[in-house]
Amino acid sequence: xxxDQFLDVASLDDARTRWRAALDLSVRATEHVALAEAHGRIxxxxxxxxxxxxxxxxxxxxGFAVHAVDTFGASERAPAALxxxxxxxxxxxxxxxxxxxxTARVLATGGVLPRGADAVVMVEDTDANATHVxxxxxxxxxxRISHAGSDVARGxxxxxxxxxxxxxxxxxxxxxxxxxxxxVRRPRVxxxxxxxxxxxxxxxxxxxxxxxxxxxxxxxxxxxxxxxPHMLGIARDDVAELxxxxxxxxxxxxxxxxxxxxxxxxxxxxxxxxxxxxIIVHGVALKPGKPLCLAAWNRKPVVVLPGFPTSAIFTFHAxxxxxxxxxxxxxxxxxxxxxxxxxxxxxxxxxxxEFNLVNLVRGxxxxxxxxxxxxxxxxxxxxxxxxxxxxPADVEYxxxxxxxxxxxxxxxxxxxxxxxxxxxCPGVDxxxxxxxxxxxxxxxxxxxxxxxxxxxxxxxxDVAPIHLFDPASDTWNAPFAPEGVRVLSGYMREQxxxxxxxxxxxxxxxxxxxxxxxxxxDHTRRVANRNRASGTFxxxxxxxxxxxxxxxxTTAYRSHTAVASAIAQGRADYGICIAQAASAAGLAWLPWRxxxxxxxxxxxxxxxxxxxxFRAALAEPSVRAALAAIGMAP
Numbered sequence: 001x002x003x004d005q006f007l008d009v010a011s012l013d014d015a016r017t018r019w020r021a022a023l024d025l026s027v028r029a030t031e032h033v034a035l036a037e038a039h040g041r042i043x044x045x046x047x048x049x050x051x052x053x054x055x056x057x058x059x060x061x062x063g064f065a066v067h068a069v070d071t072f073g074a075s076e077r078a079p080a081a082l083x084x085x086x087x088x089x090x091x092x093x094x095x096x097x098x099x100x101x102x103t104a105r106v107l108a109t110g111g112v113l114p115r116g117a118d119a120v121v122m123v124e125d126t127d128a129n130a131t132h133v134x135x136x137x138x139x140x141x142x143x144r145i146s147h148a149g150s151d152v153a154r155g156x157x158x159x160x161x162x163x164x165x166x167x168x169x170x171x172x173x174x175x176x177x178x179x180x181x182x183x184v185r186r187p188r189v190x191x192x193x194x195x196x197x198x199x200x201x202x203x204x205x206x207x208x209x210x211x212x213x214x215x216x217x218x219x220x221x222x223x224x225x226x227x228x229p230h231m232l233g234i235a236r237d238d239v240a241e242l243x244x245x246x247x248x249x250x251x252x253x254x255x256x257x258x259x260x261x262x263x264x265x266x267x268x269x270x271x272x273x274x275x276x277x278x279i280i281v282h283g284v285a286l287k288p289g290k291p292l293c294l295a296a297w298n299r300k301p302v303v304v305l306p307g308f309p310t311s312a313i314f315t316f317h318a319x320x321x322x323x324x325x326x327x328x329x330x331x332x333x334x335x336x337x338x339x340x341x342x343x344x345x346x347x348x349x350x351x352x353x354e355f356n357l358v359n360l361v362r363g364x365x366x367x368x369x370x371x372x373x374x375x376x377x378x379x380x381x382x383x384x385x386x387x388x389x390x391x392p393a394d395v396e397y398x399x400x401x402x403x404x405x406x407x408x409x410x411x412x413x414x415x416x417x418x419x420x421x422x423x424x425c426p427g428v429d430x431x432x433x434x435x436x437x438x439x440x441x442x443x444x445x446x447x448x449x450x451x452x453x454x455x456x457x458x459x460x461x462d463v464a465p466i467h468l469f470d471p472a473s474d475t476w477n478a479p480f481a482p483e484g485v486r487v488l489s490g491y492m493r494e495q496x497x498x499x500x501x502x503x504x505x506x507x508x509x510x511x512x513x514x515x516x517x518x519x520x521x522d523h524t525r526r527v528a529n530r531n532r533a534s535g536t537f538x539x540x541x542x543x544x545x546x547x548x549x550x551x552x553x554t555t556a557y558r559s560h561t562a563v564a565s566a567i568a569q570g571r572a573d574y575g576i577c578i579a580q581a582a583s584a585a586g587l588a589w590l591p592w593r594x595x596x597x598x599x600x601x602x603x604x605x606x607x608x609x610x611x612x613x614f615r616a617a618l619a620e621p622s623v624r625a626a627l628a629a630i631g632m633a634p
Contacts, residue, residue, distance in 0.1 A: 009283040011393070012353055015294060016319060019280045024299035027329040028185040028253070035173055038165050041183040042226050042328045047159045049176050052149035057113040061144050064104040064126060064133055065089070065117035068141040079127070079134035089114065104133050113145060120144035152176060162329050164226060186228035187327045190249035191218050193234045194242065194259040194269050195307060200234065213309050214258040218316065225321060226328050227254075242272040254300060254324065256316075259307035269293070269304045277302050285393055287354040289315035310382050314355055336408045338387075340367035343458065346398045348391040357385035358406060359445055361419050364459040369406050370421075370445055385409060416443035418610040422452020422464035423535055424559040425597055426580055427491060427632040434617050434626075440610065446558050448533030449480075456600040457482035462611050464600040465490070467535040476596035486606055488599040488615060491632045495536065496591045498567055498582040499574040507574065512592045516543050519574050520550045528566040528575030531556035535595070536576050561585075580630040597632075 010018065030044035059065070066082060074080035088106035089095045095114035099105060104121075105114055106128075113120070118141045125137040152158055158176055159169055165181070173181060198212045199205065212234060219229035230252060235245045249255040257269050270282055270293045277297040284292045288311035293304035301323050305312040325331075340360055348354045358369040372385055389404040398404070417440045420428065424446035432442045447455070452464030470479040478487050497512050506525075507515045519525050520543055527550050530536040537556075544550065552572050557563045560577040564585035567575055582589035605611050617623050624634065 009285050009290070010281045011285050012318065015281040015284045015292070016322070019294040019296070019301070019319070020323065022278065022280050022296040022299065023301050023323065025323060025326045028187055028327055030182050031185050032180045033183045035170060035179050035181055038173070038181045038183060039167065039170055040223070040226065041165050041181070041186070042330060043159055043161050043163045043165065044182045044184045044329065045161050046157045047173065047176075047178065047181070049152045049154055049156045049158050051177065052154050053152040053175050054146055054148055054150070057145055057147050059107045059109055059111050059113060059120045059144060060146055061120060061122045062109050063107060063120045063122045063144065064128075064135075065099055065107040065114050066104045066119055066121055066135070066139065067099070067101050067117065068119035068139055068143065070102060070104075071119070071121060071135045071138040074135045074138045076136045079136050080138075081132055081134050083132055084128070084130075086114075104135075118142065118145075162331065164330070184226075184328050186226060187253040187324055188228050188230055189222050189324070190232050190252040190255045191215055191222070191229050192232040192245050192249065192255070192257045194237065194257055195234075196237045198234050198259065214305070214307070214312050217309060217313060218256055218258065218305075221313065221316060221321075222324075225324055226330070227324050237268050239268060239272055242268055243276075246272060246276055249302075250297065252300075253327065254320075255302045256320065257302075257304045258312050259304075270295075273302065273304065284315075284319075285352045286315065286318070287349055287352045289318070290352060292319065294319065310357070313382050314388075318355075337405050338367055338408065339403050340369035340389075340406045341365075342398060342400055342402050342404060343368050343370060343454070343460065345400045346371055346391070348396055348398065351393055353393045354391040355388045356391065357382065357388045359384070359443065360386040360406065361421070361443065361445075361455075361460050362415055367406070368458070368460050369404060370447070382409075416441050418442040418463065418614060419445075419461045420463045420465065421445045421447055421455035421461040422466050422600070423449045423597065425465055425467075425493070425632075426560065426578065426630055427493065427597065427627050428465050430626045430630070431614065431617050431623055434620065434623050435613055438613070440613055448531050448537070449535040450533035450538075452600060453480055453482065456485045456602055459602045459604070462601065462605050462608065463488070463614055465597055466600060467493075467595045467597045468538065469535075469595065477598040477600075481600055484603050486601050486603050488601050488618070490596065490598040490618070491627055491634050492594055492596055493578055493632045494591050494594050495539075495576050495578055496582065496589045497574060498564055498577050498585075498587045498589050500567060500570075501586075501588045503573065504588055508588075508590060512590050513543070515590070516540070516576075516592075517545075520544055523548070523551055525573040526550075526552040526571075528557055528563040528572035528577075529553050529555060530563065530576075531558060539593070539595075540576055578631065 033041055070082055071080050082102060082104040085103035086097055086105050089111040090108045091110035095112045099114045099116035107120055119139045121135055121139050127134045158172060193212045193215045197209050199209050201211045215231060222229040232245050235241045273295055277295040279295045281294040284290060289306055291306050292315045295302040303320055305315050346356060357372045360367050360369055387406040387408040389406050391398060420442060449466035449468050452466050455461040456464040466477050468480050469476055473479050481487050497507060499507050529552060557566060560581035563575040563577040564581040564587055566572040567587055568585040579589050601611055
């Protein structure tokens with residue numbers, strides 16, 4: 001296969017500048033939209049209030065319209081007696097007439113204040129009969145009244161051009177009586193996915209195929225931005241098919257393709273595109289997102305995003321979103337940033353500016369940023385991240401403890417009610433599902449038992465699941481608790497050797513310890529291993545003989561279910577996981593050892609509401625039953 005190389009890789013800033021210079025970024029035309037259809041749209045012009053809001057002086061309470069001076073000095077012992085003059089004024093009524101001094105009128109909440117009155121006395125502060133009302137408490141002029149124009153005055157700018165209309169803004173427009181809203185026409189954006197391996201969601205997957213996540217991800221991101229996506233479907237790696245799709249895309253304000261940006265012989269998107277458009281940049285010194293291709297036709301933006309979801313969405317936000325915002329008349333706003341400390345080192349590729357997604361948790365001395373590190377192919381990485389930090393192109397290594405600027409993916413970070421950092425276990429998932437039904441929000445970082453110990457020591461979590469055995473004391477977990485950390489008793493679970501049923505003869509004819517040693521020493525078989533900080537890795541490590549590492553040893557799976565999936569799909573041949581994960585994947589499983597999973601809790605958090613709720617859930621009979629159903633026992 002022909003394999004070209006990136007010969008002209010641009011910096012991110014240079015790529016943005018060159019692309020923008022080739023585009024018409026003028027604000028799209030104005031169109032008037034019915035208020036009922038305006039939510040989410042961008043205002044094209046300032047909105048001027050056509051009248052006062054409220055349009056009249058109105059009462060804020062049920063009571064009596066009065067001249068305030070007539071109530072001065074009133075008290076329960078010496079009430080002010082006023083004659084009732086005229087019918088009660090309900091909301092929506094014309095009060096007609098003038099209120100004379102020494103008189104009062106019954107007035108409902110929202111009712112129009114009659115001419116002459118300058119205050120309202122609450123009904124609770126009065127005693128009335130058919131002809132008179134006695135006032136027990138004085139009221140100041142203007143008391144209990146909303147004056148005309150006190151909310152919005154006629155001629156005032158209510159909302160400014162460039163404002164995105166949320167429920168707050170549309171409610172304001174409705175209160176002003178505005179039924180038609182001047183909005184920027186939404187940029188119409190063609191969205192096309194490319195590649196022989198891409199199929200629509202809902203389509204059964206054959207080997208090598210993947211569901212098209214990018215189309216949905218990009219379309220909904222465009223809607224959130226204020227643009228109008230038009231789905232062109234999936235184009236195969238076929239020149240005629242791509243040419244037809246690109247010709248259709250010419251009618252739109254912008255075009256986004258995903259996939260086919262690399263220099264491999266099978267990546268046709270940019271090759272077909274260069275016959276129809278001006279290629280501005282192909283290759284950006286960015287990670288993720290190096291293969292980004294930026295082009296233009298008739299001064300309209302055309303972009304080919306990388307196929308991996310995280311790469312696609314990063315490059316979209318970094319390069320494409322600012323262009324669309326300008327077309328919508330919106331100013332580019334820097335994302336909110338906070339400072340956070342890295343709890344572990346992060347390596348980077350020199351020569352490329354690298355963006356790293358992180359989860360943020362509160363530590364003893366401020367925010368901690370835990371890198372997610374799942375790679376550009378992970379769709380869940382971006383969805384679960386709180387923010388990202390970037391590493392300059394000339395930096396190869398960021399030390400643990402370094403403070404970085406994290407750009408938030410939302411405008412702020414709301415700390416989770418409960419932070420769980422440590423070993424992965426489906427039993428913990430059951431406990432957290434129980435808590436979620438009670439309204440408690442949890443953030444989970446599966447970093448292994450060792451990582452959980454470090455997090456508990458740093459006061460970076462509420463609960464740290466661990467399963468480590470100390471041979472010296474013949475005890476699980478407690479010997480590993482750092483100072484200032486308590487141990488919450490958990491449950492027993494059984495780990496075992498998982499493999500495909502067709503391979504039973506390879507593993508089931510010997511004690512599991514012997515079968516493991518034989519498998520780890522056989523370099524024709526591949527192990528599905530866990531991350532180095534996990535208790536499973538540490539337990540399995542003692543079976544590895546000196547010499548070359550077993551095939552698959554350095555590939556770290558983050559959970560029991562991931563180990564089972566790798567074996568079921570043939571990416572590995574055997575591994576250690578719990579029975580529930582093996583059963584769900586349709587694998588054979590042999591019990592290996594019972595182990596205890598307990599929870600480390602920073603002592604100062606033991607009685608916090610979140611930890612108290614976790615402890616109560618762990619003791620809840622329905623939760624215990626759910627744990628027992630998947631092989632977890634007290």
